[in-house]
Amino acid sequence: MVQLPVSCMLPDDEFNSPNIMLGKSPERDREIDVIQNIIRWCGEVGIPSVRYNLYIIGIPRSEREEGRGGSSNELFAGSKWIRMRL
Structure with a gap:
């Protein structure tokens, strides 16, 4: 299982994907593209599942x-x- 870069941390945590939580485009769209690519790559190499922890607050x-x-x-x-x- 692979951990996606979306976390339960506050949106200002730079290690994760803060713009997805904050809705700031175009950075938000770029971060979503990165996560989509990670999911695609996992499928290509046979990793059956990914996970994330997302808490709005x-x-x-x-x-x-x-x-x-x-x-x-x-x-x-x-x-x-x-x-x-x-």
């Missing part, structure tokens, strides 16, 4: 907090939630 999170062993954890704490940019 992203994944709501509050600030990171330190966890066990000094790890940095993502979480959602309603009392600390920072409103996402839309």
